[in-house]
Amino acid sequence: MLTYLRRSAAQLVFVLLGIALINFFLLHLAPGDAAQVLAGESGAATPEYMEALRRQFGLDQPLYIQFLRYLGNLATFDLGYSFRQSLPVSELILQRLPATLLLMGTAIGFALVAGCSLGFLAARRAGKLTDTVISIVALLFYATPVFWVGIMLIVVFSVILDWLPVGGMTSVEANLSGLALVGDVALHLVLPAVTLGLFYLAIYARLMRAAMLEVYGQDFVRTARAKGVRPRRIAWRHVLRNALLPIVTTLGVQLGSILGGAVLVETVFSWPGLGRLAFSALFQRDLNLLLGILFCSSVVVVLVNIAVDLVYTLLDPRIELG
Amino acid sequence: MIGRDRQVAGGIRRRMVVAAAMMMTAAAAVGVLPVSAGSAAAQEARKGGTLSIILQPEPVTLTPSTNMAQPTQVVAGNIFDGLVAYDFDLKPKPALAERWEVAPDGLTITFHLRSGVKWHDGKPFSAADVKWSLENIWKTIHPRNKSLFENVTQVDTPDDSTVILRLSKPSLPILSVLNGVGAPILPKHLYEGTDILNNPYNNKPVGTGPFVFKEWKRGEYVELARNPDYWEAGKPYLDRLLFRIIPDAAARAAAIEKGEIQYAPYNPVPFRDAERLSKLPRLKVDTRGYEWLSPLLYLDFNVENQYLKDVRVRRAIAHAIDRAALAKIVWFGYAKPAISPVPSSLVTFHNAKLPQYPFDVKKAEALLDEAGFKRDANGVRFTLTHDFLPYGDDYRRTGEFLKQALKRVGIEVTIRSQDSAAFIKRVYVDRDFDFAISYNNAFPDPQIGVVRAFWSGWLGTGTPWTNGSGYRNARADALIQEAGVEGDPAKRVAEFNEFQDIVLGDVPSLPLLELNFFSVYSADLQGIVEQGDQVYSSLKNARFVDAPKAN
Numbered sequence: 121m122l123t124y125l126r127r128s129a130a131q132l133v134f135v136l137l138g139i140a141l142i143n144f145f146l147l148h149l150a151p152g153d154a155a156q157v158l159a160g161e162s163g164a165a166t167p168e169y170m171e172a173l174r175r176q177f178g179l180d181q182p183l184y185i186q187f188l189r190y191l192g193n194l195a196t197f198d199l200g201y202s203f204r205q206s207l208p209v210s211e212l213i214l215q216r217l218p219a220t221l222l223l224m225g226t227a228i229g230f231a232l233v234a235g236c237s238l239g240f241l242a243a244r245r246a247g248k249l250t251d252t253v254i255s256i257v258a259l260l261f262y263a264t265p266v267f268w269v270g271i272m273l274i275v276v277f278s279v280i281l282d283w284l285p286v287g288g289m290t291s292v293e294a295n296l297s298g299l300a301l302v303g304d305v306a307l308h309l310v311l312p313a314v315t316l317g318l319f320y321l322a323i324y325a326r327l328m329r330a331a332m333l334e335v336y337g338q339d340f341v342r343t344a345r346a347k348g349v350r351p352r353r354i355a356w357r358h359v360l361r362n363a364l365l366p367i368v369t370t371l372g373v374q375l376g377s378i379l380g381g382a383v384l385v386e387t388v389f390s391w392p393g394l395g396r397l398a399f400s401a402l403f404q405r406d407l408n409l410l411l412g413i414l415f416c417s418s419v420v421v422v423l424v425n426i427a428v429d430l431v432y433t434l435l436d437p438r439i440e441l442g
Numbered sequence: 443m444i445g446r447d448r449q450v451a452g453g454i455r456r457r458m459v460v461a462a463a464m465m466m467t468a469a470a471a472v473g474v475l476p477v478s479a480g481s482a483a484a485q486e487a488r489k490g491g492t493l494s495i496i497l498q499p500e501p502v503t504l505t506p507s508t509n510m511a512q513p514t515q516v517v518a519g520n521i522f523d524g525l526v527a528y529d530f531d532l533k534p535k536p537a538l539a540e541r542w543e544v545a546p547d548g549l550t551i552t553f554h555l556r557s558g559v560k561w562h563d564g565k566p567f568s569a570a571d572v573k574w575s576l577e578n579i580w581k582t583i584h585p586r587n588k589s590l591f592e593n594v595t596q597v598d599t600p601d602d603s604t605v606i607l608r609l610s611k612p613s614l615p616i617l618s619v620l621n622g623v624g625a626p627i628l629p630k631h632l633y634e635g636t637d638i639l640n641n642p643y644n645n646k647p648v649g650t651g652p653f654v655f656k657e658w659k660r661g662e663y664v665e666l667a668r669n670p671d672y673w674e675a676g677k678p679y680l681d682r683l684l685f686r687i688i689p690d691a692a693a694r695a696a697a698i699e700k701g702e703i704q705y706a707p708y709n710p711v712p713f714r715d716a717e718r719l720s721k722l723p724r725l726k727v728d729t730r731g732y733e734w735l736s737p738l739l740y741l742d743f744n745v746e747n748q749y750l751k752d753v754r755v756r757r758a759i760a761h762a763i764d765r766a767a768l769a770k771i772v773w774f775g776y777a778k779p780a781i782s783p784v785p786s787s788l789v790t791f792h793n794a795k796l797p798q799y800p801f802d803v804k805k806a807e808a809l810l811d812e813a814g815f816k817r818d819a820n821g822v823r824f825t826l827t828h829d830f831l832p833y834g835d836d837y838r839r840t841g842e843f844l845k846q847a848l849k850r851v852g853i854e855v856t857i858r859s860q861d862s863a864a865f866i867k868r869v870y871v872d873r874d875f876d877f878a879i880s881y882n883n884a885f886p887d888p889q890i891g892v893v894r895a896f897w898s899g900w901l902g903t904g905t906p907w908t909n910g911s912g913y914r915n916a917r918a919d920a921l922i923q924e925a926g927v928e929g930d931p932a933k934r935v936a937e938f939n940e941f942q943d944i945v946l947g948d949v950p951s952l953p954l955l956e957l958n959f960f961s962v963y964s965a966d967l968q969g970i971v972e973q974g975d976q977v978y979s980s981l982k983n984a985r986f987v988d989a990p991k992a993n
Contacts, residue, residue: 152863152871158502159906160866161511163882164586164894167903169508172583176639204502205660206645215660271692279696286697292663293492293684390688392661400499405863 124441128426132419139418140194140411144187147407153179154204154405177203190411199412204404209412212397219289220393222305223385224378226313231320232371238321239328243363244355246333254325262322270315270388277311284311287390312389316382320374327370331363364435372428376421379413490681491986493967496694496706497664497685504658505644506623507579510586512708515623517664517685520980521562522628522649524621525553525572528734528975532787532886534617535973538567538627538650548612548929555603559673561629562654569599574630576607578638586890587625590615593927612929615887621734622651623978624885652678652982662687672982679969679985691715698725704964705984707731707977711962712835713774719962726965729776729958731976736785736884739777739840739955740895742869742910743877749815749824750877756949758809759877760799762851763844767801769955772839776960780953782942783892785884787956790931791938797946806851815852823852829869829878832862840879840954871904873912881957882907888938893922896945913950 155173159165199209242254383395401410501513526534559567598606653666664685720727765779815823830841845855925937969983
């Protein structure tokens, strides 16, 4: 275990270094720079103005100097400075982190619980009406574009029924605090979390059903049946536990992308998450910020992978950390 | 070219528009669009209240000193006062300057400032702030004003309420840019001796305007509060302005429709939604308040292109485009055909008696034949690639319209899309394009927003929005320079007439449409559009009228 962790930590450093290198040069391949974007938005520029901007952004330096500076910053756990936003990258990311974690956490949690339950139900009633209905619903949500579901939910629940707010994270105009604020954020959270959750839910439901049906066909289940274990107990104790491995894998992938946020849902619901931040940073060629977000995401991916490996050993004692 | 309505680029937005259309259908089908039945009678203005406003996209900074982008200016116009403001006829009216005089030779401009004005931090506003701002911002790092103010050799402040500009040569366009965003006055006591571009007050601005900066929660909102010490007694009426950042067009339409947003400037929703919203009695769609900008959509031809270097080809393309249809079909009537690079709203300078390019397919074909580009067996003369300004679907559809129009005269067009950084680099830096659509704001004087599209002085510097066509004409350059320093208004008009005549004859850049931007706002608001530079000015006159009682 300790050896495993130690080796993982060493690998982590190299993986992250590689990611930093690739990200940096890949992003610099994009045509245009931040100064041009800013001048573009201003709709006016003079050569002197462009020069002042480039100097301000450090774009007047050769690329390798910029890269060495970037590495130097990383080595001191400094993600750099977003000149466009006039704030340190770490501060920008931290500002958006709570909203992102809240949305993604709620959505994934909802999807995991509801999806697995539905998948479990469908597998136990395989071939019957319940199974068919669950499968169709899951397929429908999986196939429907997320933004469309979002817009439809807004139309129905905000505009027509007037139950929930159209978007944003709080009712700023109301000056709420304390419990009222928590309730307000929860109200704002419902639609985006459900929209995102429905998509993930479909994945979990289908995965759970498939995995359980596969396990049902295995010898040890037949043995259990033969020795007279009740179907309920077989489903819970023998099948479910063994079917959890692919679920954990998928959950790991999704948790890994948690910092990336969900651009579409965040955009539709004006949710102040990291996805939108990264998306606009790309179009604005705010490379420091984008590199920072990508770097943090990579760290999370690597860490979640290690965690998933550990969970495997808990779920299935036959798996050993090599 | 200033203050673009930059949109979140790319596919997401396009899909959202589709979604918006679906939403519209759904809502209409259910038949529950909110309808209010109040009459305007018996409504009276009241003080107070929070106005929620759409801000899109999120601004980069809140100080208009180096960033001329639309969202920055929409917010900053409420925080900063200008020396003057502009009425619907674009005539300056007093703001921080109570009156002003231009000497007959044009070499001295004197401003008499309002006294007793305070910055939001309580420090007194004085002539020294104006002098400092002119010398350190307007003349140097401001992306638009540099050429207007470069002949100001000295600024005198004989007392705290007088500013005298001394010029080596006249510069009449100065009087057209003196509002709060055109020539922003920053507090000298917070900026002097600092790195202006990185000054922390850029994002928590201190101005003299009717609203005070409170908070900028990134990705969510910018909050301003009523300035209780505002110099205009009794104003502003509203307690609070809340600029909300809503990146998705369909969500913006929903928020407006639901009443969560009461004011949405600068084309907040697609034209199709605007048509629908304008029919709701609760809402108004208004195209006033953009007069100061005078946006113009145009087509830049790369004059180094093997086909487009021939003026006959450029003229043929001009004749092949039905601009009235373009305005009606693609821009839903929120535009009118342009006949000159100087829009008709610049009444003094616009010249309607110029070479015209009426829609005439036969003439276009004849010109192309004459230029030696005959149709081949497939009916194609040659192929061009078109780059559209990536600011949203309207520009893409304009490109598609051009493709259809040019196909009729035997020119095959391939449409290419990219994001705005790539577009700017391709057109203005690499010059690797055939023809591209773009737009600029003309402003009240052609010197400010028009001539840069034809001025050859900055070619080769890769400066965005500057002479995309690569046009060089010594006479046009000379006229631009002369008009810039001409002190006699009549002579300037003559110079601009000749300038328009030359550039329309050579047509390196074809004016397509004069765009009409629109705002959507709640019908129970008054005083929301009061002047010609309203969208970039303050909402000090805005107020809610009491909603009619339900019966």
